[in-house]
Amino acid sequence: MKFKFVKMQSLGNDFLVLNQDFFIGGKLRLDSTNFKFLADRRLGVGADQILLIKKLKDQRGDIFEYRIFNADGKEVEQCGNGARCIFKFIKDHNLSDKDKISLSCRAGLIDVEKIGDDFIRVEMTTPKPGAKEIGFNVKGLEKNQFKNHEAYWVPWQSQFKFCLFPVSIGNPHVVCWVDDLYSxxxxxxxxxxxxxxxxxxxxxxxxxKLISTTEIQMRVFERGVGExxxxxxxACAAAVSGICLEKLQSETDIIVNVCLGYMIVSWSGGSEDSVFLSGPAKTVFTGEIDIEQ
Structure with a gap:
């Protein structure tokens, strides 16, 4: 099957974006093996995630189906940086003239809009702290309760232990606060x-690592991908954790620094309130590939 793709990235988190219109002479028929091949940086094109979009017919406005496949070929619920790249892809290819676009993913419906020359903002799903929310088996672990929020000490190599804060952003995360990110x-x-x-x-x-009440530094390890x-x-999970633990301020912009730049996250701290994520999105190149079926 021959098709076109667009390579995109946000702060080095890179994606291949596919649209049904890119498939030449046929409909989308890719499986996990195909996605793993496309994501492979030596045998395929190379990406952290493969993103598929399709415009849906909906009376509420422009809504696009948004599917995310990790480099291991498995479909996942949510991707915030990918959502911003999808927004840019939609606007660049004149698929919508709306200022705000809704994306329907496995985690639910998220809204995306441009807020400046370089930044795009995503209204993510409501964060849900807690071990049960992410399928975290905490049997036998020491619990650290902070007001209404929980964290768990995980022993490692007999003499060490790390405190993990579980939170769902539509997908499972644990956040660990340390003094030295790269030890x-x-x-x-x-x-x-x-x-x-x-x-x-x-x-x-x-x-x-906490820098101030409005700024942190972050490393991230993604399931099915690695670091x-x-x-x-x-970034959203980190900010939510910091706000819940009163390390970070609520209802203000939190700067989340990564190795190639920063994102901005804001959350009121309310259990029913969405978390907002802002950052850049860039197109790297457009290509065409023919893969065996």
């Missing part, structure tokens, strides 16, 4: 926890 111990723990069987559907891990240069839902 060998932290990196080794991250590799270990990503392979752990404690999470029923896998997990995304954010390693965070990536940025993650939009990860």
């Amino acid at each position: 060998p111990r932290v990196s080794e723990f991250a590799d270990w926890i990503m392979m752990s069987k404690m999470f029923s559907s896998g997990v995304n891990l954010e390693i965070c 990536t240069r940025a993650c939009g839902t990860g």
